[in-house]
Amino acid sequence: MVHEWQSGLLSTVCQWTFVRCKLEQVKLYSQAMERTFRDAFLSELEATGMTVAEVARRSGVSKDQLNKLKQRASAKTNVDDAKLVAGAFGKSLDDFLNGSEPSPHLEAIGLLGQLSESERDFLLDAAKAAVARRQQEPQE
Structure with a gap:
């Protein structure tokens, strides 16, 4: 009761x-x-060990702009550059800001960006050959 x-x-x-x-x-x-874009940027730099120069090369965003972002808490960037920087880490902007793991497709794109042109060409040729072999196999 x-x-x-x-x-x-x-x-x-x-x-x-x-x-x-x-x-x-x-x-x-x-x-x-x-979590600001700057917070995410600093966190990703630390987590990946990438340098500002490497991010600049991979993203196309100037090294000077990225250094300002790294050094000044008040520094900001535009959305287009933010997407490029996130992509340099193999992440969408949402995943970058939320600290989420990248999707496998975006991670692959990010890794490709780290390779030399000859390495990318080699992988592209290998992928094309794998797809062609699969298409030639008899269908069950």
Whole structure:
């Protein structure tokens, strides 16, 4: 038999638990929203060990602009350059800002960007040959 005061207490505990869960969700969302492009850039530089010069080469964004972004907390970049920089790390801009792992396709594109032209040509030729062999195999 549940007394009225126990039922009221249980209801209050449930309400507070619900509110606490909602506050935790808001806190996590807020923390994710606080991650700036600069924060993501610095984090990726550290995680990958890439240099600013390497990111500049792979992205096409000037080394000077990337150095400013690295050195000044108030530095900003435009969306087009942000997408190029994220792509240099093999990530979409969303994945870059959220700290998510890249999709396998974007990761492959990012890795290709690190290869020399002759290495890319070699891989492209190998991929074409693999597809051609598969197309020549009898269909079951």
